Amino acid sequence: MGTMTIDGRKVEFTNEKNVLSVIRKAGINLPTLCYHSEVSTFGACRLCTVEDDRGRTFASCSEEPRDGMVIYTNTGRIKKYRRLIVELLLAAHCRDCTTCVKNGECVLQGLAARMNISTVRFENTRELRPLDTSSPALVRDPNKCILCGDCVRACEEIQGVGALGFAFRGTDAMVMPAFNKPIAETDCVNCGQCRVYCPTGAISIKTNMDEVWDALADPDTRVVAQVAPAVRVAVGDAFGLPAGRSVMGKIVTMLHRLGFDEVYDTTFSADLTIMEETKEFLERVGQGKNLPLLTSCCPAWVKFVHDQYPEFIPNISTCRSPQEMFSAVIKEHFKGYEKNQGKKTVVVSIMPCTAKKMEILRPDSVNNGERNTDVVLTTTELIRMIRTSGIDFAELPPESSDMPFGLGSGGGVIFGVTGGVTEAVLRRLVDKHDKESLDAIAQCGVRGEEGIKEFTVDYKGIPINVCVVSGLANARTVMERVKNGEANYQIIEVMACRQGCIMGGGQPVKPGARTKEERTRGLYNADSVMVIKKADENPTIAALYEGLLKGKEHELLHNTIPW
Amino acid sequence: MQIGGPSGGCLTTEHLDVGLDFDSVKKYGAIVGSGGLVVMDEHTCMVEVARFFMSFTQRESCGKCVPCREGTKRMLEILERIVEGNGKLSDLDELQEIAEMVKSMALCGLGKSAPLPVLSTLKTFRDEYVEHIVDKKCRAKTCQALRKYRINEELCKGCGKCAKSCPVGAITGKRRESYHIDPELCIKCDTCRDNCAFEAIYVEA
Incomplete structure (x- = not known):
C-alpha cells in the first residue's frame, strides 16, 4: 500500500508485485518483450526501464513498489535508449x-x-x-x-x-x-x-492450410469439417465482432462458402465422450480398478502421462478424444458407396489446439487401415483462411451445423473450458435436468479459474473425490500427490493449457487482453442457450448407438494400444 | 592510466592528484573495481586499449540482457573497424550512443561498466580516434593495419635480405642499391624489419 509519483501524477498502489504493474495500471503501456505476469520475472529486455528522481535507471518489472517513489517513464534519454535497444x-x-x-x-x-x-x-x-x-x-x-x-x-x-x-x-x-x-x-x-x-x-x-485448400478444390473429394467448442469463441474478435462471443453459426456459413461439403460440431462427439467415459468411470468405481480415472480428451496431457508418469498409463481413460471419436464415426458413416457416391472423404478438424496435430498421427487414431482425421486446422489457421478468401465474415448470416452430426448438448459445449468435461459427466450422472439440479452442479466447485480444483460429490451414496486441473505444471503437482498417496481421487480431469482449450496453443494470441474471461463467458453463455444440456438427452446420440455404432462402440470410440 | 580492470576507465596525467577512492575516481568516469592500475605511455594506442577491453567484456557477456549482449557486440565491431582504418566519423557518435545506453540499461554490473573504457577514452583521447579515422594514422604505431613500412635509403645497404624474407613479395630493388616496399602489397607482418641487419626499415605513423 502506498503512493508513488509517476511522471508527476500521484498514483496509489496496493498489492502490485512490481513497479511495472503500477505504471500500467496508471494507463501507461510501457513496452516489454520478456515480461508476463503469469511467469517469473526475467528482466532481460530492459525496455521497461524507468528513471527515478535521482537519475537512477532501473527495470520497472524487477522493482517492488515503495511508498513515496518518484519515477519518470518517458524521459528523453530513456526514450532514446529504448529505441536503440529495439534497433539492436x-x-x-x-x-x-x-x-x-x-x-x-x-x-x-x-x-x-x-x-x-x-x-x-x-x-x-x-x-x-x-x-x-x-x-x-x-x-x-x-x-x-x-x-x-x-x-x-x-x-x-x-x-x-x-x-x-x-x-x-x-x-x-x-x-x-x-x-x-x-x-x-x-x-x-x-x-x-x-x-x-x-x-x-x-x-x-506448423500449418496445414494448403492441404485443405487442395482438398476443397478437388471435385472428387468430400471435405468434412468438425469444429471444436473452443473455436467458436475465439474467431469473432479477429473480424471486429465482440471478443468471446460464440460465432459458431457464422463459422458454419463460412466453411460452407469455402467449399466444405459437410460441417459438423465437435460438441456432438463430446457428448459421445461423456457417454463412454461415464460408463467407463462407473465400471472402474464398481471394480475399484485403475483409479483415479485420468481423462483422455487432451492429447498433450496424455503424452505428458506417457513421458512423465508411465506407471499411470492404465489409469488413462481408453476413450478416444472427441476429435478422434468424431473422425472415426464420420469415416464409418461415409464408408459405403450409397453415402460417399464414389468420393473420397477428407476429415478436417478445426481445433484450438496444436497437440491435436500430433494426436491424429498416433498409431491408434486409425480404423480400417486409414487415418481417421486427415488434417487438423487450428483456430489461427482458420482465421487466416477466412482472410485469404476475402469473404466478409462479420456480415455473414449464421447457419446451423449439418445433420446427422450437428447437434450437441450444453455439456459438450463447455468441454472447451477447464472443468467442462467433469461438469458434463456430473450432468450425465444425475437423473434430473431441472435448473436447480444443473445450478447445483455448476456451483459444486467445478467452475472457476484456479489451476487445481478439488471437491467431493455424492453419487448414489458413494462419495466421489474429483480433481480438475488445468496447466501441466499443476498436473505434475497433483500427480506427485497421488503418487505419494497424499491425495485420493476417483477422477482427475486435466487440460494441458491453463483455463482449458479456450487458451489452447492454436488459438489466436491477443497480448494483454482479458481473453480468458471473455472466452470462458462465451462458452458458458453458449451452454445457457442450449435446449439440451445433457449428453444422454441428445436424441442423435441415442440414434447413433442404435444405428452406426451398434457393435462397433469399442472399435470406433476407444483406444486399444497405448502410445 | 587505466584503472579498475577491464571495465574501468582511463585517466591521464592531469588526474594524477585524484585520490584513489570510490567517490573520487567515479567523478572522472573510472571505477576502483579490481583495484588494478595499468600505466601506459605514448607507445600504447588508446583506441586499441578500448578495443582490447571491449573484446574482453564482450566475451564475458552472458547474453541474457539485450543492452549488454547486442551493445557490446556492436561497440566491438565499431572499434575493430576504427583500428583497421575503416572507421567513419559517424562511428564515434554511434559508439557514444551505444555506450551510454548500455551503461544505463544493462542488467548487471558487467554490462553497466563494460562501456567505461570507451566512454573515458572517447572523452580524453578523442583526437586519437579522429586520427585513426581521418588521417588513417595510429600515433603509437601499434595498430597494425595503419602502419606504413618504409626503407631508409641512407641506411639500406641493398643486401636484399628483406626482399627474400618478405612472404608476399612486396619488396623489390637491385642488389647494392636501396630497396623499396610496395604499400599496396605489404601485409605489415614486420618480418622485413625483423630481418634487416642495418635497422634501415622503420614504421611511419
Whole structure:
C-alpha cells in the first residue's frame, strides 16, 4: 500500500508485485518483450526501464513498489535508449517481415513501428541457423529468436515440461532443447504454449492450410469439417465482432462458402465422450480398478502421462478424444458407396489446439487401415483462411451445423473450458435436468479459474473425490500427490493449457487482453442457450448407438494400444 | 592510466592528484573495481586499449540482457573497424550512443561498466580516434593495419635480405642499391624489419 509519483501524477498502489504493474495500471503501456505476469520475472529486455528522481535507471518489472517513489517513464534519454535497444534487436533478427507467419501480429515488429525506427544501422552478422521442423505441430526458427526466454519459462513454469532451455553465452546464446535435439525427440507435448508466449515468429504453428485448400478444390473429394467448442469463441474478435462471443453459426456459413461439403460440431462427439467415459468411470468405481480415472480428451496431457508418469498409463481413460471419436464415426458413416457416391472423404478438424496435430498421427487414431482425421486446422489457421478468401465474415448470416452430426448438448459445449468435461459427466450422472439440479452442479466447485480444483460429490451414496486441473505444471503437482498417496481421487480431469482449450496453443494470441474471461463467458453463455444440456438427452446420440455404432462402440470410440 | 580492470576507465596525467577512492575516481568516469592500475605511455594506442577491453567484456557477456549482449557486440565491431582504418566519423557518435545506453540499461554490473573504457577514452583521447579515422594514422604505431613500412635509403645497404624474407613479395630493388616496399602489397607482418641487419626499415605513423 502506498503512493508513488509517476511522471508527476500521484498514483496509489496496493498489492502490485512490481513497479511495472503500477505504471500500467496508471494507463501507461510501457513496452516489454520478456515480461508476463503469469511467469517469473526475467528482466532481460530492459525496455521497461524507468528513471527515478535521482537519475537512477532501473527495470520497472524487477522493482517492488515503495511508498513515496518518484519515477519518470518517458524521459528523453530513456526514450532514446529504448529505441536503440529495439534497433539492436532488429539488427540481430531476420527481417523478412512480409513473408513471416507473424507479420502484423509480431510484438517486435509492433515495437519497431511504435518507436518509429526507419533504419537499422547495423548489419545482421548472425549465422543463419536451420529450422526445426521435426514436430508435427510447431516450427522453431532460431533466426527469429530474440532470446527473451518467454517460451522457456512458459514450458517450465506453466507446463512443467521444460523442453526448451538456453544454451551457450553472449551473442552465441540460443534457445533450444537439451543437446539441440529435434523438438520431436524431447518430452515436448506439442501444447503450443511456447508459441503463445513467443513475441516473434521464432515458434509458430506448423500449418496445414494448403492441404485443405487442395482438398476443397478437388471435385472428387468430400471435405468434412468438425469444429471444436473452443473455436467458436475465439474467431469473432479477429473480424471486429465482440471478443468471446460464440460465432459458431457464422463459422458454419463460412466453411460452407469455402467449399466444405459437410460441417459438423465437435460438441456432438463430446457428448459421445461423456457417454463412454461415464460408463467407463462407473465400471472402474464398481471394480475399484485403475483409479483415479485420468481423462483422455487432451492429447498433450496424455503424452505428458506417457513421458512423465508411465506407471499411470492404465489409469488413462481408453476413450478416444472427441476429435478422434468424431473422425472415426464420420469415416464409418461415409464408408459405403450409397453415402460417399464414389468420393473420397477428407476429415478436417478445426481445433484450438496444436497437440491435436500430433494426436491424429498416433498409431491408434486409425480404423480400417486409414487415418481417421486427415488434417487438423487450428483456430489461427482458420482465421487466416477466412482472410485469404476475402469473404466478409462479420456480415455473414449464421447457419446451423449439418445433420446427422450437428447437434450437441450444453455439456459438450463447455468441454472447451477447464472443468467442462467433469461438469458434463456430473450432468450425465444425475437423473434430473431441472435448473436447480444443473445450478447445483455448476456451483459444486467445478467452475472457476484456479489451476487445481478439488471437491467431493455424492453419487448414489458413494462419495466421489474429483480433481480438475488445468496447466501441466499443476498436473505434475497433483500427480506427485497421488503418487505419494497424499491425495485420493476417483477422477482427475486435466487440460494441458491453463483455463482449458479456450487458451489452447492454436488459438489466436491477443497480448494483454482479458481473453480468458471473455472466452470462458462465451462458452458458458453458449451452454445457457442450449435446449439440451445433457449428453444422454441428445436424441442423435441415442440414434447413433442404435444405428452406426451398434457393435462397433469399442472399435470406433476407444483406444486399444497405448502410445 | 587505466584503472579498475577491464571495465574501468582511463585517466591521464592531469588526474594524477585524484585520490584513489570510490567517490573520487567515479567523478572522472573510472571505477576502483579490481583495484588494478595499468600505466601506459605514448607507445600504447588508446583506441586499441578500448578495443582490447571491449573484446574482453564482450566475451564475458552472458547474453541474457539485450543492452549488454547486442551493445557490446556492436561497440566491438565499431572499434575493430576504427583500428583497421575503416572507421567513419559517424562511428564515434554511434559508439557514444551505444555506450551510454548500455551503461544505463544493462542488467548487471558487467554490462553497466563494460562501456567505461570507451566512454573515458572517447572523452580524453578523442583526437586519437579522429586520427585513426581521418588521417588513417595510429600515433603509437601499434595498430597494425595503419602502419606504413618504409626503407631508409641512407641506411639500406641493398643486401636484399628483406626482399627474400618478405612472404608476399612486396619488396623489390637491385642488389647494392636501396630497396623499396610496395604499400599496396605489404601485409605489415614486420618480418622485413625483423630481418634487416642495418635497422634501415622503420614504421611511419
